Amino acid sequence: MFVDASKTTPRSIRLALCLLLFSAAAAAVPEIQHWTTPRGGRVYFVPTEGLPLVDIRLVFDAGSARDGEKFGLANLTSGMLDTGAGDWDADAIARRLENVGALLGTGAGRDSAYLTLRSLTHPDKLATALETAGMVLAHPRFDAKDFNREQNRALLAIKQLGEDPGEIAEIAFMKSLYADHPYAHPTEGLQETVEKLTREDLVDFHKRAYTVRNGIIVIVGQVQRADAERMAERLLADLPDGEALPALPEPAPRAGTETVGTKFPSEQTHVYAGLLGMKINDPDYFPLYVGNHILGGSGLVSRIMEEVREKRGYAYNAYSYFVPMRVTGPFEIGLQTKNAQTGEALRVAIETVQDFIDRGPTDKELDAAKNNIMGGFVLRLDSNQKLTAEVASIAFFDRPLDYLNTFTRKVQAVTREDVMRAFKARVDTGKLLTILVGGGAT
Amino acid sequence: MLLRGLRLLLLAAPWPTLAAEPQVREFRLDNGLKLLVQEDHRAPAVVSQVWYKVGAGNEHGGLTGLSHMLEHMMFKGTRKHPPGEFSRIIAANGGRENAFTGQDYTAYFQTLEKSRLPVSFELEADRMRNLKLIEAEFVKEHQVVLEERRLRTDDQPRARMQEHFEAVAFTDSPYRNPVVGWPDDVAGLTLDDLKQWYTRWYAPNNATLVVVGDVDPAEVFKLAKKFFGPLKPSVLPPIKPQGEVEQLGLRRLTVKVPAKLPNLLMGYKTPSLKTAPNETEAYALEVAAGILDGGNSARFSSRLVRGQQIAATAGAGYDLYTRRSNLFTLEGTPVQGKSLPELESALLEEIRRLRDEPVPVEELQRVKAQVLASHVYQLDSMFYQAMQLGTAETVGLDWKKIQEYVEQVNAVTAEQVRAAARKYLVDDHLTIAYLEPLPLPEGAPAPAEIANGGGHVR
Numbered sequence: 001m002f003v004d005a006s007k008t009t010p011r012s013i014r015l016a017l018c019l020l021l022f023s024a025a026a027a028a029v030p031e032i033q034h035w036t037t038p039r040g041g042r043v044y045f046v047p048t049e050g051l052p053l054v055d056i057r058l059v060f061d062a063g064s065a066r067d068g069e070k071f072g073l074a075n076l077t078s079g080m081l082d083t084g085a086g087d088w089d090a091d092a093i094a095r096r097l098e099n100v101g102a103l104l105g106t107g108a109g110r111d112s113a114y115l116t117l118r119s120l121t122h123p124d125k126l127a128t129a130l131e132t133a134g135m136v137l138a139h140p141r142f143d144a145k146d147f148n149r150e151q152n153r154a155l156l157a158i159k160q161l162g163e164d165p166g167e168i169a170e171i172a173f174m175k176s177l178y179a180d181h182p183y184a185h186p187t188e189g190l191q192e193t194v195e196k197l198t199r200e201d202l203v204d205f206h207k208r209a210y211t212v213r214n215g216i217i218v219i220v221g222q223v224q225r226a227d228a229e230r231m232a233e234r235l236l237a238d239l240p241d242g243e244a245l246p247a248l249p250e251p252a253p254r255a256g257t258e259t260v261g262t263k264f265p266s267e268q269t270h271v272y273a274g275l276l277g278m279k280i281n282d283p284d285y286f287p288l289y290v291g292n293h294i295l296g297g298s299g300l301v302s303r304i305m306e307e308v309r310e311k312r313g314y315a316y317n318a319y320s321y322f323v324p325m326r327v328t329g330p331f332e333i334g335l336q337t338k339n340a341q342t343g344e345a346l347r348v349a350i351e352t353v354q355d356f357i358d359r360g361p362t363d364k365e366l367d368a369a370k371n372n373i374m375g376g377f378v379l380r381l382d383s384n385q386k387l388t389a390e391v392a393s394i395a396f397f398d399r400p401l402d403y404l405n406t407f408t409r410k411v412q413a414v415t416r417e418d419v420m421r422a423f424k425a426r427v428d429t430g431k432l433l434t435i436l437v438g439g440g441a442t
Numbered sequence: 443m444l445l446r447g448l449r450l451l452l453l454a455a456p457w458p459t460l461a462a463e464p465q466v467r468e469f470r471l472d473n474g475l476k477l478l479v480q481e482d483h484r485a486p487a488v489v490s491q492v493w494y495k496v497g498a499g500n501e502h503g504g505l506t507g508l509s510h511m512l513e514h515m516m517f518k519g520t521r522k523h524p525p526g527e528f529s530r531i532i533a534a535n536g537g538r539e540n541a542f543t544g545q546d547y548t549a550y551f552q553t554l555e556k557s558r559l560p561v562s563f564e565l566e567a568d569r570m571r572n573l574k575l576i577e578a579e580f581v582k583e584h585q586v587v588l589e590e591r592r593l594r595t596d597d598q599p600r601a602r603m604q605e606h607f608e609a610v611a612f613t614d615s616p617y618r619n620p621v622v623g624w625p626d627d628v629a630g631l632t633l634d635d636l637k638q639w640y641t642r643w644y645a646p647n648n649a650t651l652v653v654v655g656d657v658d659p660a661e662v663f664k665l666a667k668k669f670f671g672p673l674k675p676s677v678l679p680p681i682k683p684q685g686e687v688e689q690l691g692l693r694r695l696t697v698k699v700p701a702k703l704p705n706l707l708m709g710y711k712t713p714s715l716k717t718a719p720n721e722t723e724a725y726a727l728e729v730a731a732g733i734l735d736g737g738n739s740a741r742f743s744s745r746l747v748r749g750q751q752i753a754a755t756a757g758a759g760y761d762l763y764t765r766r767s768n769l770f771t772l773e774g775t776p777v778q779g780k781s782l783p784e785l786e787s788a789l790l791e792e793i794r795r796l797r798d799e800p801v802p803v804e805e806l807q808r809v810k811a812q813v814l815a816s817h818v819y820q821l822d823s824m825f826y827q828a829m830q831l832g833t834a835e836t837v838g839l840d841w842k843k844i845q846e847y848v849e850q851v852n853a854v855t856a857e858q859v860r861a862a863a864r865k866y867l868v869d870d871h872l873t874i875a876y877l878e879p880l881p882l883p884e885g886a887p888a889p890a891e892i893a894n895g896g897g898h899v900r
Binding site: 048049050051052053082083090091093094095097098099100101102103118119120125149152153155156157159160162163164165262263264265266267268298299300301306309310311312313314315316317336337338368371372373374375376377378379381382383384385 | 485530534581586700703775777811819824882
């Protein structure tokens with residue numbers, strides 16, 4: 001295939017040269033090149049050096065939030081892409097890729113579905129990998145025999161979730177928190193909904209959601225700009241133009257507090273407590289992110305870990321986090337503890353959160369958190385793979401292209417007052433949804 | 443519609459098939475500490491790992507879980523730094539850190555912006571010799587470790603099965619014991635046990651320091667001398683041989699635990715690269731695992747998951763880099779309507795094929811192509827590079843073995859795979875475990891509206 005590069009309209013966004021003093025960390029931020037293909041395909045490219053490999057990630061607004069009533073549809077569609085495409089069955093696809101050492105992956109979450117391709121840059125190998133990935137992306141067969149097999153495997157995977165108290169708790173938490181919202185159901189779907197899926201459902205979903213205008217493509221690796229342009233064209237060539245799917249609704253906050261317990265024959269009880277938190281591109285993103293880093297997001301040195309684990313030995317793992325999503329994602333406090341200790345451990349965790357809301361972080365804590373986040377910023381970008389994931393998140397969620405460049409500055413700007421105001425506005429411990437699964441659930 | 447595409451026209455540029463093999467520099471301090479440095483200048487970051495040659499495999503009677511418990515206490519204060527300060531200092535320097543314990547090693551790591559390497563060295567050198575094991579801290583951390591065991595083993599059906607499986611497969615090898623330790627042993631550990639263990643094994647001459655990142659090896663050596671140089675070496679006890687007696691026939695066990703799905707786990711006694719009478723055999727076993735489970739085109743996916751549709755999942759595993767002889771494992775979950783014995787027969791049939799039929803050239807080439815590519819991909823992770831070097835060195839192999847890997851795998855022939863399968867993948871040296879699920883509740887939550895203003899829940 002010959003691709004005419006002149007048809008593309010490269011608008012390389014040179015990130016504005018900033019005259020502020022950057023730390024060494026910020027100086028390492030790579031430039032993201034961005035352009036839109038004539039058919040509306042949004043491409044994000046970062047050339048890297050040192051290793052003869054390239055990582056490609058296509059992300060579509062084709063996650064389980066787009067399932068409608070057919071819970072599990074997005075997940076099964078994604079899982080079936082490489083089980084047959086064009087003239088090739090699953091074996092042929094796998095052999096083509098593995099003969100050249102390429103790695104192809106697909107998956108779905110609530111907000112998105114992705115296809116990743118990792119290949120050597122050797123031209124023959126890369127060409128085979130791209131041709132195969134392009135076929136898988138645009139011409140999946142969803143053959144009946146493959147469909148039956150994959151549907152059965154998906155049903156078993158769902159069944160297996162039921163042997164893990166942590167999974168049961170997570171599913172129950174999202175279900176109660178989101179009620180009728182498309183985030184409420186697990187990405188895997190439910191036994192009763194996956195059973196009812198048909199191959200026509202998948203064909204239809206693929207046609208609607210895997211389109212040029214409903215996704216983005218990220219290329220990071222040791223290739224030239226012109227190569228990247230051709231690679232993007234090639235991968236998108238056979239996809240329909242389509243349209244971006246309509247925006248998701250905002251979830252409605254729940255009223256009041258609720259505790260739901262499920263008895264389970266485990267040694268520990270898994271606890272999730274939380275409420276609606278924030279979305280990506282939230283105006284309070286940085287105060288909430290930095291604040292939660294102190295409260296429960298920084299592992300061993302966070303307040304919740306200090307109170308629950310370090311001071312009392314109640315749990316191996318205890319945390320809080322915001323999950324920023326396209327529309328408002330959850331804020332969760334979580335821990336697991338021996339059954340008899342459940343109430344006490346939960347009390348300590350909630351009191352720690354309440355104290356943080358009431359009195360905020362100390363200046364020392366705030367400085368320590370900023371130092372950790374800013375000083376560790378380079379570690380988020382220190383491999384081709386991590387860089388690909390960061391760029392994909394920026395691209396898919398329409399974050400500003402200079403997101404990485406301004407990140408540390410925005411962290412630095414967060415004040416104690418910002419954190420307190422944002423937490424008071426978002427986290428009300430009087431409205432927590434609490435899920436308990438284990439022998440300690442009542 | 444088919445893509446009409448052939449080759450993309452790529453701009454001229456050199457296209458090496460392989461990345462240049464990274465340079466590793468080896469140094470040794472006068473006190474016996476070994477230092478390995480690998481340069482990676484792609485990002486201004488550095489990984490630093492300290493590997494101790496002690497792990498669960500050194501433990502004995504009633505003291506299982508000791509190495510892991512000590513790993514936890516290594517964050518609980520030295521004469522210079524109070525409990526928890528280690529983690530706070532690393533965090534304040536933008537670092538990430540943790541530790542892990544295995545059968546053959548206990549390792550500690552930090553990932554940092556490159557200028558912060560001295561912070562890591564100062565703290566690691568300090569706790570290598572100056573740990574202050576405090577009773578009050580031990581009491582709490584003991585509970586944390588018991589919670590860790592509940593979380594990762596007791597409440598995980600497959601982890602419990604694995605634990606029982608290893609206890610049956612091995613007779614006298616220390617690999618029969620779980621790294622986290624048996625429940626009674628862990629509960630019975632004392633501060634005194636930890637003190638003795640620490641004194642015996644934590645010394646510069648029993649450790650390897652691995653640094654990978656945007657660094658200059660000579661500078662790292664200077665830094666290492668400054669911080670680790672003053673530490674006194676120990677007289678190390680000789681490691682007891684603790685081999686494994688020959689298995690004299692097939693072993694079977696059943697693990698009945700509350701679970702939703704059955705599972706099958708099988709393991710053949712095999713040598714590691716360290717214990718193989720001939721290293722080629724170990725590489726041949728590595729290739730055999732790739733033939734069975736090296737990707738979606740490999741035999742398990744192609745034949746068992748898709749072709750016969752007998753397995754919902756199926757996998758094979760072999761680890762080259764262990765101090766003692768280990769297991770070549772097979773694992774799987776049958777699809778609905780198929781039984782564990784049926785899946786067992788299907789897996790055994792695949793082993794029989796390895797023994798009886800030479801692997802076709804095309805399959806062999808595919809495994810090698812993947813090994814070659816994944817070698818390049820692995821260079822993308824500094825942490826993984828450090829892991830490889832640290833593991834090889836700590837299990838008693840030279841780190842240079844890591845750099846020989848691609849070449850050695852490439853040299854394996856179909857006949858060598860068959861010979862290794864015939865020699866090692868034999869029924870008399872096999873252990874088979876069935877996980878038979880006991881019923882679980884259906885998981886329908888019983889909604890209980892409780893006003894929990896302060897979070898009180900009984």
